[in-house]
Amino acid sequence: MNTTHLTLDEKRTLDYLESVKTRLSQLQESIHFFLRSINPETTPGTVAWTELHSKFNVLIAKYLHLTNILNDPRIAFNPRNYTVFPFEPPANDQQVQNLSVLLRTKLFPELEQADEERIKEGTIPGLPALPPSPAPNRAVNPAGVNTPVGTADEKKQWNAYKLKVMMHDELCRKADGIFEQQRDMVHTKVRYESDDGDEEDD
Structure with a gap:
């Protein structure tokens, strides 16, 4: 590298x-x-x-x-600073299979509400409090907003959040690759040991 x-x-x-x-x-x-x-x-x-x-x-x-x-x-x-706290459920079942989507979405409304309140209060380490937003998904779906509005500080805060989401997705992509590699290695070992066992039985 x-x-x-x-x-x-x-x-x-x-x-x-x-x-x-x-x-x-x-x-x-x-x-x-x-x-x-x-x-x-x-x-x-x-x-x-x-x-x-x-x-x-x-x-x-x-x-x-x-x-x-x-x-x-x-x-x-601090690795915790790269955490993206989930807010909204995935749009469809196919998205749930995507590791990055899975790690920043939730299916429990009460947990979503609790995290939303914590972020508004700015009590989550590594994540600043978000400014009030007119649209329900503005604070939870940065990909859906082309240009942030508000003061310079709000724009800076919003861009920092979007960057955190991008970094989170990149880490998820790499982690997903490692999982696949390890799973292939385990499957190979299992097949190899199974073949050896069959040969010994013969």
């Missing part, structure tokens, strides 16, 4: 995200390994309690280390 155009803060943010990604991958591998070790289909026989305890301790240690990274107050970048 070409990082020559990035500022120093952006490079630090990128390094931070790479570190989190590495820790998440390690934690995922540890969880997968632990689940296999306690699964009688993949690990026949009795597993020693001391061995399970040791593997579980490794799992907990990696989880705590990742938690400490995310909660480190010395790190200016």
Whole structure:
């Protein structure tokens, strides 16, 4: 990845995200390994309690280390600032299959109302209070508004919200790709192990 155009803060943010990604991958591998070790289909026989305890301790240690990274107050970048809080239900069932739409939509009106009130009050960390809007969907559907109206501060706030939505969708797109890759890897492993088992039976 070409990082020559990035500022120093952006490079630090990128390094931070790479570190989190590495820790998440390690934690995922540890969880997968632990689940296999306690699964009688993949690990026949009795597993020693001391061995399970040791593997579980490794799992907990990696989880705590990742938690400490995310909660480190010395790190200016906070992943929570990239959260887009959902407001409205998806337009159709097909949109629900889209990860970015799924993560910023809700099907429970009472939850939507609670989050709408929190955003109006400005009590959600990383998300400023939105100005009153004449249209019901103005504060929840930035893609439907071509040009924000209001004061300069309101326009700036609105553009920041639209940027957050774009960043959220990009992160969702990448996460969706990772999920698909991991799912393909798991399916490949299952098919491979199943073929080996059939050969041994023969």
